[in-house]
Amino acid sequence: MKIKNIQLKNHEILKNLNIDFLDKDGKAQELIVIAGSNGSGKTNLLEAIYNYFLNKNNEVVSKTEIEFLNEEADLKKLSKVIYMPTEINFSEIKNASDKYKYEYKFLNKVDSSIVKDIPSYLATKVKLMQKNNEDMTYKQIKDKVSEETNEIFEELELDIKMIGFTPDEKDLPLFSNSFGEVFDINGLSSGEKQLFMRALTLKMIEAENAIILIDEPEISLHPKWQQKIIKIYQNIGDNNQVIIATHSPHIIGSVKNENVRVMRKSSSGIEIKKLNELTYGQSMDNILENVMELEDILTPDISQELKKLHKMIMKAEYKTKEFEILYKTLREVLGPHNEELMLLELQLKATKARESKLC
Structure with a gap:
């Protein structure tokens, strides 16, 4: 069972939203990674999908419509939906029993x-x-x-x-x-x-022929694990569709562009779009700026001080005591091989060279 398209109508958070999970050939994708900033609706979307099935099970009228890949007739195993929320309480486990028995459930939270x-x-x-x-x-x-x-x-x-x-x-x-x-x-x-x-x-719970919804799988994971965690989930079970919501640039950069959907707030509400920017294999800075819309990669205080130094060079104020102290402080903090400092030094050299020619 795989989702091809989702249409939300008058959702309390997401309002009216139409989303497709299709590849370039019009086939339902086995992996979808939903990116976006806080409050863009990623968790709400996963919950809307899960609640659609919950309402169907309870014969409640849903404001969500989902179009599926029509392959149920060929399936050997019953389909299921699995939702992994961000917060899972891992309380202390006292003991184990050798009498565990798996019982099929369509909905699994x-x-x-x-x-x-x-x-x-x-x-x-x-x-x-x-x-x-x-x-x-x-x-x-x-x-x-x-x-x-x-x-x-x-x-x-x-x-x-x-x-x-x-x-x-x-x-x-x-x-x-x-x-x-x-x-x-x-x-x-x-x-x-x-x-x-x-x-x-x-x-x-035998994840086979399942729609697997995972919210923020990066929680508490080292970036090295984040880069590879998608493959772990994809390799568990057969014929699954894995839909992930994430803030992690490491996860976004580990999957192909066509598998990424970006949720953003706009003046007209929340939008979800396919990715135009290159992300697969790109640097974290690139993804943070172009996908996560982070205005500054550096710590805000450091960024402001670097901008101040750039302006002082442009105004030919680089001979002042203020410039000297600020530059020395940043060099101690960032180290001499910092990329931003090296760019600053190039600007300083170019400015000095132009001034020497004018003299």
Whole structure:
């Protein structure tokens, strides 16, 4: 199941909005990344999609219309919708059970009540593998489950690896890092929890033929992980459509231009457009300026001081004590190889050269 087009009518935030998720050949895209500033409506759009299905399930009249790719007749598995909001509470997990059983649900909103079942899902996986592989030892089976879990994140070259389960009745997933430290799933950092819990939840609820809505997957993740996180979600399950809302220039720069939609506020309301600017493989500065509409890449105070120095050079005030002190201070803060300072020095040299010719 994939969305081709969404039409919102009199939405309380987004008003009237028409959005297509089509590629240049008119086919529904498997990946859509929605970018935009705070308050542009990215989360509202994901919620509008989820609420459309919620209303349909409850036979409530919806102000949202969605056109789908007509391929349901060829599907072997039931379709589903999965929504991962920004805020997911990863509370401490006490113990695991080997009696976890997946039950199909069309609508799945990922929250703490689902996430807490991950250890039980892994413990049950061990038990089922034991039943079906009598020739394997218990250790070999635990190693196999750990290996399969780690393979999900292979793209990220993580410092942490799952190595088995705690040797007590809790049976919690056990991890280690390059320092040789060993800890259970509760000992993961906030970024590691976001990474493992979200991805393993998709595996646990069998994300197949699903529309997967993910709000801000970059939360607590290092930029290195942000650059590759999309591939993790795309590689989980088959025939999925992944729709992501993000503020991360690292995520935007990791996907092709045709997969990006930009939401912006205008005088007439909120608009959503396909991307004209090049982003794929571009620098973060380029994306921040052209897509995220960040007026200044530098810290505002530093930017203002650099502009002041540029103006002083233009007015031939570079011989003053004020210029000397400000320039020296910025050089100490930014370092001699800073690109903006080097441009300033070129301007200064060019100005001095012109003045020497006039003399």
